[in-house]
Structure formats: structure tokens, C-alpha cells
Amino acid sequence: MNREYRILTTRISINSQRQFLLKHGKFVARWLTKDEIVREYQDLTILNEFREKFQYGFSIISEENEIDPFENLIQVQSNRYKFFDVNEYIPGAVYCDCKDFQLMSCRTYGCENWKRGVECTAACPMEYDCMNRPLQSTSNEAYLEVFKTKQYNWGVKSRIGFFRNHFIAEYKGMIKSNNDETVSSVYSMDLGKTTVVDASSFCNAMRFLNHSCLPNSYSSLRAVDGQWRLGIYALRDICSHEEITIDYGKNYAQNPEICYCQAPNCAGIIGGKKEFEIEPKKWREPFDEMTRFFERFFLRKALGNNSYLIRWSYH
Ligand SMILES: [Zn+2]
Ligand SMILES: [Zn+2]
Ligand SMILES: [Zn+2]
The missing domain is CATH 2.40.50.40 (OB fold (Dihydrolipoamide Acetyltransferase, E2P))
Structure with a gap:
């Protein structure tokens, strides 16, 4: 050519x-x-x-599953430390005064811990109703699947769905100083002021989180037991088997990469200027043309090739 x-x-x-x-x-x-x-x-x-x-459209293909995505990588249950900033202030948990059960107990700004970005401890007065301990107590990792995509190598999806703002999994890796020259520009996320979590070799399935210009998850920093940890949460309701994606942000890389997310606002390159921004929580209400469009868009993406192949006609 x-x-x-x-x-x-x-x-x-x-x-x-x-x-x-x-x-x-x-x-x-x-x-x-x-x-x-x-x-x-x-x-x-x-x-x-x-x-x-692109004949598979939003492809989720499984033929090549015999290749192990974790080959040459080390899967970890919790972060490894190459560096720990002893001078950085990391807020500690307090005994919050949350009392009455609500759907998101300890996950509202009424909770003294939640407000300060701290997870509650096991001593929380809300006991089992406390929703502010996912990094300590929730493990969805058994439900996560790393799969091969046609256009951009590996991606990650889950066999269970998630409601908006619910915890998906932790982004795990090696904690390094952000001055460390071994820090990967592709697999690192900021953690605190001086540290990053680098999933380039020590990692879990979240390492394979792809970028989308219309993502369905976001990251949030939480202090747990005197350490910063990075949780990945659902930005909107996510159905099972739908690919989990995140916005890598503008500072992603010096060398821009082509974006294969196919979203209607796609910038064409990762971290580029998007066609428009949509706040995902607005999709539901009112139930308008745009909402229906996104439902079709993401459902199709979740269902994979077959549903899409039939409709592929360049329009
Ligand atoms: Zn609380
Ligand atoms: Zn609590
Ligand atoms: Zn895109």
C-alpha cells in the first residue's frame, strides 16, 4: 500500500x-x-x-485465548513497595458518626472518613452496612477476565455487572517514586504527591484497562491503613461482559497513540481533544434519543462480534 x-x-x-x-x-x-x-x-x-x-466491529474475540496475558508478568495480591514517602501526610480513619442505614452508608459526604478520602476501618459503627471499605473487603478479581481484542491487544471485562459508583477492583502494581526512571509511561497511575503505582511487571488484571474517550470507569485515590491505594469504580452502570474502560487523560504519553475506542466523541488519539464531553449520569434522564443511542452502542459492544457483524454496512 x-x-x-x-x-x-x-x-x-x-x-x-x-x-x-x-x-x-x-x-x-x-x-x-x-x-x-x-x-x-x-x-x-x-x-x-x-x-x-475492523470486520468484527467492537470486537471481543476469544480464539487466541491460549496465549497467557500474564506471561512474563507477576500477579500480585497487594501492592509491592520499591519506595515509600515517609514525609507525605496520609490521612487516617476516624470513628465516624454515621448512624442510620442508607443505600450508600459511609459513602456520602456526611461520613467523616469518606469526606476525607479515607476508607473506614473494621471498627466502623455501620458494621456490615458500611460501604466505605471496598479496597479492604471486596474482591471482584475472580470475576475479571482479560481478553484479546482485535484492534488493541488485551482488554479487561467482568462476568458480573456493576452499578454506578460501585467498586470494581484495585489498580495494583509496584509503588515507585515518580522520579524513578524505571517508571512506565504506559502502565503507571499517580498515587499521592510523590509516588506512582506502576503495573508494568507486578500487576493484576486492571493493568489491561484500555482507554476510551467515553469510559465507563474512573479511578479514585483512597487512604487505607496509612497507605494510598487506587480504586477503580464504575462511572455508570456496567453490564456483565462489557469491556471496562477508563480515560487515560491528557498527560497520557508524549507519543500520541491512535484510539480504537470507536466512541462517538472519539478524539482519534488517546488523550486528544474529544468531539464533546458527556456526563455519564446524564444519560439516563431524560430518556431521550441520546440515551437510546448509548444503550445500543454499549450493549452491542458488550455482546461482541455477532450482533455487530449483521449490522455492519459502513453507515
Ligand atoms: Zn461513616
Ligand atoms: Zn463506615
Ligand atoms: Zn477514542
């Missing part, structure tokens, strides 16, 4: 049109529909090549 132009990635716009990110020579890449590409370039082969690559 020796053309000046090529398609980098694709997305489905809000009005259900498939758009392609086309890069022509030195020009800035542009999002075009199939018709626009045909009109400007009179070239259908470029679309066919792309179709082959």
Missing part, C-alpha cells in the same frame, strides 16, 4: 453514521463519512482494507 492517505480509526457519530479518521499526507487528520471519502478520493479499496481490519 503506497498511498498518501490512510484511515487511522473509526467511530459512530451520534446520528449513527460511521465516520473514518482519514490522514492525508502532512495534513491534519479529518473525520469523514464513507460518502465523503468516495467523493473526494474515489477510492473504495481503502474502505475495504479497513473493513477487513
Whole structure:
């Protein structure tokens, strides 16, 4: 293939049109529909090549599952420490005065611990109703599955669904100083002011969390027993077998990578400027056209290839 132009990635716009990110020579890449590409370039082969690559749409493929995603990696139950900042202040848990049971006990700003980003201890007065101890007491890791995706290598999904704001799993790895030159730019997340958690070799399934311009999870720093830990929580309701994704943010990498998330607001590159921002909690109400669009979009993504193949027609 020796053309000046090529398609980098694709997305489905809000009005259900498939758009392609086309890069022509030195020009800035542009999002075009199939018709626009045909009109400007009179070239259908470029679309066919792309179709082959993306024929599974939002693909979740399993044929290559005999390869172990954790090969050469060390799975850990809890963080390992290469560095610990003794000078950093890490808030400690107090005996909160939460009393009455509510759906999110100890997970409201009325809770003295929650308010300060601290997990309660086992001595919490809410006892088993306390919802503010997931990093200590919840393990969903047995439900997590690392799977092979067609476009971007590995991804992670769960056999159980999650409600909005519920804990999914901890992002685990090696705690390093953020000055450490061995810190991976791809697999590290900030932890406190001077430390990062680096999952490049010591890790759990959360290492395989992919970026999406329309993610369904977020990270939140919590102090547990005098240590910072990074929890991954659901940004909206997530159905079982739906890929779990997060926004890597603007500072992701010096060398921008193409984004294969296919979301309607996709920036085309990871950490780039998105077409628009949507607050996920707004999707539900009112139950409008956009909500229905996103339900179809993510359901299809969760169901995988088959549901999508039937409908693939470049529109
Ligand atoms: Zn409380
Ligand atoms: Zn509590
Ligand atoms: Zn994207």
C-alpha cells in the first residue's frame, strides 16, 4: 500500500453514521463519512482494507485465548513497595458518626472518613452496612477476565455487572517514586504527591484497562491503613461482559497513540481533544434519543462480534 492517505480509526457519530479518521499526507487528520471519502478520493479499496481490519466491529474475540496475558508478568495480591514517602501526610480513619442505614452508608459526604478520602476501618459503627471499605473487603478479581481484542491487544471485562459508583477492583502494581526512571509511561497511575503505582511487571488484571474517550470507569485515590491505594469504580452502570474502560487523560504519553475506542466523541488519539464531553449520569434522564443511542452502542459492544457483524454496512 503506497498511498498518501490512510484511515487511522473509526467511530459512530451520534446520528449513527460511521465516520473514518482519514490522514492525508502532512495534513491534519479529518473525520469523514464513507460518502465523503468516495467523493473526494474515489477510492473504495481503502474502505475495504479497513473493513477487513475492523470486520468484527467492537470486537471481543476469544480464539487466541491460549496465549497467557500474564506471561512474563507477576500477579500480585497487594501492592509491592520499591519506595515509600515517609514525609507525605496520609490521612487516617476516624470513628465516624454515621448512624442510620442508607443505600450508600459511609459513602456520602456526611461520613467523616469518606469526606476525607479515607476508607473506614473494621471498627466502623455501620458494621456490615458500611460501604466505605471496598479496597479492604471486596474482591471482584475472580470475576475479571482479560481478553484479546482485535484492534488493541488485551482488554479487561467482568462476568458480573456493576452499578454506578460501585467498586470494581484495585489498580495494583509496584509503588515507585515518580522520579524513578524505571517508571512506565504506559502502565503507571499517580498515587499521592510523590509516588506512582506502576503495573508494568507486578500487576493484576486492571493493568489491561484500555482507554476510551467515553469510559465507563474512573479511578479514585483512597487512604487505607496509612497507605494510598487506587480504586477503580464504575462511572455508570456496567453490564456483565462489557469491556471496562477508563480515560487515560491528557498527560497520557508524549507519543500520541491512535484510539480504537470507536466512541462517538472519539478524539482519534488517546488523550486528544474529544468531539464533546458527556456526563455519564446524564444519560439516563431524560430518556431521550441520546440515551437510546448509548444503550445500543454499549450493549452491542458488550455482546461482541455477532450482533455487530449483521449490522455492519459502513453507515
Ligand atoms: Zn461513616
Ligand atoms: Zn463506615
Ligand atoms: Zn477514542
